[in-house]
Amino acid sequence: xxxxSLIRQRCWGLVLVMFGVCVITFVISHLIPGDPxxxxxxxxxxxxIVQHIRQQLGLDRPLYIQFGRYLWDLLHGDLGSSIRTGxxxxxxxxTFFPATLELAFCALLLAIVVGIPLGVLSxxxxxxxxxxxxxxxxxxxxxxxxxxxxxxxxVVFYGQLNLLxxxxxxDDWLEPPRHISGFYLLDSLLTGNSEVFWSSLQHLILPAVxxxxxxxxxxxxxxxxxxxxxxxxxxxRTARANGLSRWRxxxxxxLPNALIPSVTVLGLALGDLLYGAVLTETVFSWPGxxxxxxxSIQALDFPAVMGFAVVVSFAYVVVNLxxxxxxxxxxxxxxxxx
Numbered sequence: 362x363x364x365x366s367l368i369r370q371r372c373w374g375l376v377l378v379m380f381g382v383c384v385i386t387f388v389i390s391h392l393i394p395g396d397p398x399x400x401x402x403x404x405x406x407x408x409x410i411v412q413h414i415r416q417q418l419g420l421d422r423p424l425y426i427q428f429g430r431y432l433w434d435l436l437h438g439d440l441g442s443s444i445r446t447g448x449x450x451x452x453x454x455x456t457f458f459p460a461t462l463e464l465a466f467c468a469l470l471l472a473i474v475v476g477i478p479l480g481v482l483s484x485x486x487x488x489x490x491x492x493x494x495x496x497x498x499x500x501x502x503x504x505x506x507x508x509x510x511x512x513x514x515x516v517v518f519y520g521q522l523n524l525l526x527x528x529x530x531x532d533d534w535l536e537p538p539r540h541i542s543g544f545y546l547l548d549s550l551l552t553g554n555s556e557v558f559w560s561s562l563q564h565l566i567l568p569a570v571x572x573x574x575x576x577x578x579x580x581x582x583x584x585x586x587x588x589x590x591x592x593x594x595x596x597x598r599t600a601r602a603n604g605l606s607r608w609r610x611x612x613x614x615x616l617p618n619a620l621i622p623s624v625t626v627l628g629l630a631l632g633d634l635l636y637g638a639v640l641t642e643t644v645f646s647w648p649g650x651x652x653x654x655x656x657s658i659q660a661l662d663f664p665a666v667m668g669f670a671v672v673v674s675f676a677y678v679v680v681n682l683x684x685x686x687x688x689x690x691x692x693x694x695x696x697x698x699x
Contacts, residue, residue, distance in 0.1 A: 368682070382674040397418065454653075454668060458543070458672070463544040464649060476580030480609065500682040525566055529648075538555070546562060583622075583626045588619045593614075597610060
C-alpha cells in the first residue's frame with residue numbers, strides 16, 4: 362500500500378468514525394434523564410419560560426431533525442453553541458484544548474522516557490528480579506484507576522509533604538503568560554517569564570505523572586515484547602560474534618528495530634491520553650477539556666458534549682494516520698505494493 366492509498370483509506374475511515382461518533386454521542390446525550398431547558402431556566406421558572414427556551418434551543422423539534430441540523434452545521438465547521446456558557450463550542454474548545462494537549466504531551470513524554478528503559482531492562486534480564494519488578498510495575502500501572510492514583514498523590518505530596526500544588530494550572534497570584542501556543546511552559550519560556558514557568562511546571566508534575574503512570578505499563582510491556590523478539594534474531598548473535606559489546610548490541614542494534622513495531626502503540630497512546638485526561642483533570646482541577654466536558658455533562662449541555670467527542674475523535678484518527686505514515690517512513694518495505 363503506497364502513501365496516497367493509505368491517506369485515502371484513512372480519510373474515508375475518518376468520515377465513518379466521525380459519523381459513528383456523532384450518532385452514538387447524540388443518542389446517549391438525549392437518553393440522559395433531565396431537561397436542559399429546565400436547568401438553564403431554573404427550578405422556579407414557569408412552564409412558559411421553559412418552553413420558550415426549548416424553542417430557542419431547538420429542543421422541541423423531533424430528534425432526527427435535531428440530528429440532521431447538527432450534521433449540517435458540523436459540515437460547515439459549526440459545532441453549535443454551548444447551552445451552559447452561551448458561547449460557540451468551537452471557541453470554548455479552543456480555550457481549553459491547549460491545557461489538555463500540554464498535559465497529554467508531558468504525560469506521553471514521561472511514559473516514553475521511563476517506559477522504554479524499563480522495557481529494555483525487563484527484556485535483557487528476562488525472568489530475573491528486574492524483569493519481575495518491571496512487570497509488577499506495569500501491571501500496577503495498567504490496573505490502577507487514574508482518579509484513585511491522583512487522589513493519593515494529592516494526599517501525599519500536597520496534604521502531607523506539602524511539596525507540590527494540589528490543583529490548578531498556575532498559582533492564584535500569577536497572571537498567565539502571553540498567549541502564543543496556549544502551553545504555559547512554552548509560552549513562559551518564549552516570553553522570558555521564569556516565575557510563571559516554574560509555577561506551571563510544579564502544577565504540571567502531579568497530573569502528568571498520574572496520567573503517565575497509567576500508560577507506563579503499556580509502553581514497557583510493548584518494548585519488552587519487541588526487544589525479546591529482536592534479541593532472538595540471527596543478526597544479534599552475529600553482532601556479538603564480531604566482538605561488539607553486549608550493551609552496544611542492545612542499544613545500537615536491537616533497540617532501534619524494537620522501536621519500529623512500538624511506534625503504533627506509542628502514537629495511539631496520545632489519543633488515549635486525550636480521553637484519559639478527563640478524570641485526571643477533574644481530580645486536579647486542571648482547566649482543560651476534561652473539566653469542561655464534565656461540567657457540560659452535569660448541565661446536560663448536548664452541543665458541548667458532542668463537540669468534545671467529535672474533536673477528540675478527530676484528533677485520535679489524525680494521530681493514527683500520522684503513526685501509519687511514520688511507520689512507512691521508518692520501514693519503507695511496508696509501503697511497497699504487492
